[in-house]
Amino acid sequence: MKKVIVTGANGFLASALIKKLTQKGISVVAISRKFSNSCTNGNSLVQNIEMDILNIDEQISLIPQDSYDAFYHFAWAGVNGPDKADPIVQLRNIEMTVKCARVAKTLAVKKFLCAGTIAERAVESLPNLTTASGGMMYGVAKYTARLMIETLCKNIGLDFVWMQFSNIYGPLNKTGNLVSYTIEKLQNNDTALFGPANQPYDFIYIDDLLRAVIRLGECLNEEQCYFIGSGKPRILREYLNDIGGEMKCEHLIKIGSRPDDGIKYSIDMFDTSQLVNLIGKYAYIDFKEGIKIVLNHN
Template sequence: MERVIITGANGFVGRYLVREMVRQGIGVTAIVRNGSGLADGLDAHVAVIETDDYERIDLKQSGYDAFYHLAWGGVDAKKKNDLNIQLDNISLAVSAMRLAKRCGCKKFIGVGSIAEYRLYAQPIDGYEKKTPLDFYGAAKAASYYMLDVLAGQIEIPFIWAVLSSTFGEGCEDNNIIMYTIKELLAGRRPRFGPLTQMWDFLYISDSARALRLLGENDVRGRVYGIGSGSYAPLREYVTKVRDMIAPELELGIGEIPDNRNVLGSCMETHYLKEDTGFCPEVSFEDGIRKTIEFYRTVENRL
C-alpha cells in the first residue's frame, strides 16, 4: 500500500493504526472530528482533515489503496445506550463509504466489535447471528448491514473487521483488564463477578498490524475476526495482572453478581490467518507489562 484514509485517527485504535502505517512508509490522510483538537499527537507527516461532515470533503487526490473507518462516538459505558449518538454513528458510517467511493479507494474496511455478539460462549467467526445487548453493539451490527448493502450498490470491496477485547497504553475503555490495572495501581481491591467466561485479549499493536494486513493483502470481501486466537477464563487474566502489580493483594472475585447475559468473548481468527498470515507478536503477559509500566508512570506524574 502507498496511501490510505483513516477516520477516527485520534482514537485508541486509530492512533496505533496511524503509527503502524507511518512505520511502514504508507501515507495517511487522517480524518478527525472538527474543532476538537484531536489532531494533536498525530505524526507530523500525516495529512489531517478536521471535520465531522464527510459529505463536504473534497480530496484533490484519488486512488487511495484503502479507507479505514474507525470513527465512532459514544464508546464509553455511559453513552453506549445513548440512542441519538448511536444512530448518528450509523449515518456517519454510510457517509464514510460514500466518501471512500468518491476518493477512488480500492477497498473499504469498517471496524466492528465483539459487542455485536454477546450471547455466545464459544469462539465466533463473525458470521453468527448478531446478538447485541446495548445500542452500541446494535449500531455496529446495523452499520455492517447498511454498509454491506451500500457496497453492492456502489461497487466497492467491503471488509468488516470485528475486534476482540483490545488493551494497551492509552486505552481509556474501562474494560476488565484496564479496570484491574488501575485499581491495583491505586492500591485498591478490584471487585468482580465469578469470571468464569472464556475471553480473548489482543494487545493494541497487534490489532493495528492486523488491520494493516487487511488493507495490504488481496483479501476477500468478508467478515474477519481480529483476536489472539487464544482463550482463557477471565479469572486467569486478572490473576496474571494482579501477580505483576501487587501479588499480596486479594482479588474480589465473586463479590459482584454474575452477568449471565455475557457468556464469553472469543474470536475465531482462521480467516484472518488464512488470508493475511497474521499471528500475534506480543503475548498477553508482555502486553500487560508494557501497559502496567505506562500507567504506573502516569500515576507517578500526577
C-alpha cells in the first residue's frame, strides 16, 4: 500500500494504526472531528482533515483526489458511556458507515475495511434475554452496519472487509473495556466487580491486531469477514486472575459479585484459522506479557 484513508484518526485504535502505517512509509489522509493535541500532528506522511464524518458525503471535496489503496473506517461514536446504549447515536453510526463506503466508491478506493467487534456475536443471545445491557445496543448496531455494508458493497461493486475485532488492550487504552476497567480499579486500590466469568473469552494486544489490519489491507481477501483475535481464547476468569496476579492485587478481583448478563460466547466464535490461512501468523504477544507492557507504560 502507498496511500490510505483513515477515519476516527484521533481514537485509540486509529491513531495507533496511523503510526504503524507511516512507519512503513505509507501516506495517510487522516479524518477526524478535531486534531488538537493529536499524535498525527507534525507527521509529514499524514494529512489531517477535520470534518463531521456524519457529513462526509457532503464534504468529499476536502479529501484530495488521489489513488487510494484502502479506506480504513474506524470512526464510531458511543463506544463507552451512556451513548453506547443510545439507539439514536448508534443509528447515526450506521448511517455514517454507509456514507463512508459510498465515498470510498466515489474516490475509487481499492478496498473498504471496516472495524467490527466480537460484541456483534452477543446478538445471538438476545432472544433468550429478558433484559439487555447498554452494551447490547452497541453490538446490535455493529451487526446491523455489517449487514448493510455487505449488501451495499456487493451492490456497488466495492471490495470490502469487515474486521471483527476481539477485545483489545494496550497502553493508553481508556475505553473502559474489561482490561482497562480492571487495571484502573486495581491501581486505585478499588475492588473490580465481575459476573461468574466462566465463559470463553479472548483478548488481543493492540500491536498484534494492527499487524493483521494492515495485512488485510495489503492482501487479496477470500472472505468478507474475518475475526481478529489472539488465537488462544481462555476462560474469562483466568484473564482476570492474571491481571490481579501481575498487579499483586488478587484480593481486589471479585468474580461472581455481579449477576450473569445472560450473553453466551462459544469457543468457535474466537476461531482465527481463516485469517491465519490468509495472512500468516500475526499474534505474538502473550496476555501476561502484554499486561506487563501496559503496566510499565502506565
